[in-house]
Amino acid sequence: MVYSKRVDSRKFDQPREIEARVGIIKRADGSAYFKIGKTIAIAAVYGPRELYPAFKQNPETGILRCNYDMMSFSVTERKKPGPTRRSVEISLVTENALLPALDLSLFPNTVIDVFIQIIQADAGTRCAGISAAAMALADAGIPMKDLVSSISVGKVGDKIVLDLNKEEEDYEEGSTDIPVAIMPRNGEISLLQLDGDVEKEELLQALKLAKKGCDEIYKIQRQALKERYGGSAQDEL
Amino acid sequence: MSDLLVKDRTIVVPGEILAEGMDYIPSYGVFREQNRIVAMQLGLVSINGRVIKLIPLSGRYIPKKADVVIGKVADIGFYGWRVDIGWAFQANLGLKDASSEFIEKGADLSQYYDYGDIIAAQITNVSGSKIIDLSMKGPGLKKLKGGKIIEVSPSKVPRIIGKQGSMVNLIKEKTNCKIIVGQNGKIWISGLNPETELLATNSIYKIEQESHLDGLTDRIKEFLDKGVKNGLQ
Numbered sequence: 433m434v435y436s437k438r439v440d441s442r443k444f445d446q447p448r449e450i451e452a453r454v455g456i457i458k459r460a461d462g463s464a465y466f467k468i469g470k471t472i473a474i475a476a477v478y479g480p481r482e483l484y485p486a487f488k489q490n491p492e493t494g495i496l497r498c499n500y501d502m503m504s505f506s507v508t509e510r511k512k513p514g515p516t517r518r519s520v521e522i523s524l525v526t527e528n529a530l531l532p533a534l535d536l537s538l539f540p541n542t543v544i545d546v547f548i549q550i551i552q553a554d555a556g557t558r559c560a561g562i563s564a565a566a567m568a569l570a571d572a573g574i575p576m577k578d579l580v581s582s583i584s585v586g587k588v589g590d591k592i593v594l595d596l597n598k599e600e601e602d603y604e605e606g607s608t609d610i611p612v613a614i615m616p617r618n619g620e621i622s623l624l625q626l627d628g629d630v631e632k633e634e635l636l637q638a639l640k641l642a643k644k645g646c647d648e649i650y651k652i653q654r655q656a657l658k659e660r661y662g663g664s665a666q667d668e669l
Numbered sequence: 670m671s672d673l674l675v676k677d678r679t680i681v682v683p684g685e686i687l688a689e690g691m692d693y694i695p696s697y698g699v700f701r702e703q704n705r706i707v708a709m710q711l712g713l714v715s716i717n718g719r720v721i722k723l724i725p726l727s728g729r730y731i732p733k734k735a736d737v738v739i740g741k742v743a744d745i746g747f748y749g750w751r752v753d754i755g756w757a758f759q760a761n762l763g764l765k766d767a768s769s770e771f772i773e774k775g776a777d778l779s780q781y782y783d784y785g786d787i788i789a790a791q792i793t794n795v796s797g798s799k800i801i802d803l804s805m806k807g808p809g810l811k812k813l814k815g816g817k818i819i820e821v822s823p824s825k826v827p828r829i830i831g832k833q834g835s836m837v838n839l840i841k842e843k844t845n846c847k848i849i850v851g852q853n854g855k856i857w858i859s860g861l862n863p864e865t866e867l868l869a870t871n872s873i874y875k876i877e878q879e880s881h882l883d884g885l886t887d888r889i890k891e892f893l894d895k896g897v898k899n900g901l902q
Contacts, residue, residue, distance in 0.1 A: 461729055480729065482757045491797070533684075535709065538731070541799055542757040570683050573728015573824070575709045577700070578684030617684045617707070657682045657711055661726050662881045 435589030439599045447583060447595040447645050452563075452656035454571045462572025464656070466564035468583075469597055470554035475564035477572040480542035488543075494536030495543045498527040500561055502550040522558045529562050529582065529613040529623035535575040544574060555598040555609075556584045562613050562623065567653050571660065579653055580622060581646040582613035585638040587630055592638050594645045610635070612642035616650040619643060677716045680726065681708040687721055698723025730755050730823035730853040732792055732801050737810070739818065739851035740803070742786045745778050752788065755823075755853045758799050762790060766804035787813040787857065789849050809849065816847070816859025819870055821877045823854035828880040829873055836876065836886065843893040844869045868896040 438444065448469030457463035460476035467473075483489045500522040504511045515523075526548065536544065546568065548561040562582035570576060586593060587608040588600045601609055608628025614621055621639075630638065671690025675681060687699060688706040695701045698710045699721055708714075712723035732738075732754065740760065744751035749763040764772050768781060782788060789810050790803040805811070821829065830837050830850055841848055846860035846869045856873060860866040872889055879885060 462727065480757050539757070540797060570711045571727055573710055573725050575698075576683035577702075577707070577709065579682060615684070617686065654682050654685075658680050661680050661711070 435591045435593075435603070435605075438588075438593065440597065444591055444593045445641055445644065447648060448597065450649060450652050452567065452652050454567050454656050454660040460568075460572075462568045462570070462574070464564045464567035464571060466560050466567065468556060468560050468563075468595065470552055471556050471560045472550070472552040473557065473560035473564040474549050474551060475561065475568040476547045477544065477565070477568045477574070478547075479544035479572070480536075480539040480574075481545070483541065483543035489541040491540050492537070494539035494541070496527055496531055496534060496536065496546065497543050498523045498530065498546045498548065498565065500526055500548045500550075500558070502553055502557065506550050506553045522561070525623055525625065526558065526562055526565065530565060530569065530580055532620070532622050533566065533576050533578045533580050533615055534569065535577060538575060544569075544572075553598075555596050555601045556611070558582075558623075559584050559611050559613070563649055563653060567657060570657055578615040578617045579650060580613050581616055581649040581653060582611065582623060583642060583645040583649055584609055584611045585642045585645065586610050587628065587634060587638070592634055592641060594641050610638055610642070612639065612646070614643060614646040616646060673716070675714050677714060679714050680712070681714055681723070682711055683708055687714060692719060694720045696720050696722035698725060725824050727822065727824055732756050732760070732795050733852070734792055734795055736792045736852035737789060737849075738792060738803075738853040739787060739789050739813070739849065739855040739857055740853075742782045742784055742788065745782075745784065750778065750782055752790065752803060754801070754803075754851075755855065756801070758801065760790075760792070760801035760803045762788075762803040762805065766793065766802070766806055768805060782812060787818060789813060789851065789857065813849065813857050813859075816857050817866060817870075819856050819858065819873065821854050821856060821873065823852065825877045825880050826850060826852055826854060828885070829856070829876050831886070836889065839886070839890060840869050840872055840893065843890075843897055844872075868893065871896070 451467040453465040456465045457476045462477040464475050504513050546565050550557045559582040566580040586596045588603045608630050611625050613623035671692035673688050675687050685708045686705050695706050710725050712725040715722050738754045740752035740754040743753040751759040754760050790805050793804045794802040844865045849857045858866050858869050
């Protein structure tokens, strides 16, 4: 069970190539594109807007509503359109991963809708979705305590690796997938899921690796957001 | 000892640390976390003495007291109108504040403002986010007849107005259009002919796009002069 070389000849602590862009959907209040390897996620934010049914309104704070979905052509075998058990769960964990970073108390009774579409899937889609959604929320001008960066770590064979792709996720001699979302400023973890089995030491090592990966993603997210409004733009106003 | 970690007028993203130490005071768009001052929005840093605030670069319009907004009459009730001003909730325009003339109780309110009418009004009160009161009493507040409405990002409105209205006055002067700029990003333009309206529209869009670049006023002036020379005699 020795996994000595990664299938795409990356280093064990090296993420796939990352590309991020902000403001790709004109009619949305905020939007973002996030590509990691062959996985592509787009996110659109609408709101704050009126929330119906009215009984869901909260007079103390605004509500975040996430909607994660995979496009039918995003995977090798056609995915039936519409929500599935899996996408409903991921919508929920995305919501919980983003909520600690947001401050919606300014917008009572309203809702902020986040739509995440996976247009190409090659493992790590929920992480790509969260990273894209965080950028889209910032682009929409929603007050946030921090951005959220997300990446998956895991164990392939006997090795702890960063950012698994689909081939590694399906590694026949066993693989463990651990999606992590981190708020980079204080390193707080807002999403941690685990599919497979790990030892305690391995998990701690994996989380350290995730922190490193998220810092890298944070840099790219920050860069993309600043570029949208003209780089450093020192001569403004 | 306090340290400033960013320069004035730089773009920051949410979560970026702007200053350390207790000497600086957080204002709009930033918050204090232990002894650090952290950005809460995507925006431009503005440092004024010890006060640090952010000028947001994006986002929807958030109603504020005393803002002049342009809205559309969405509903007529017994005691006033409901006006859509581009926020999650419609604003109230009560009978008492609707007009300088006296409106009798039980009068047909659609005589004054009908469904779909566009009005310029001022926000008198924002309580919670659900209740926004409007008033039509004030200079320039009226029903807007004719002309057209364009929409821009609300965060760009201060640039379109300019210092003491310098920018919008420049456009008014060169194109001879009547222009009312709502803080909610809706702008009403009414000119003598479509060409002047088009020139005014294009110059406003140009301001919106190039608002972060230097020497904006000069470029807009040039753009307007060229437009006047080429099309409008």
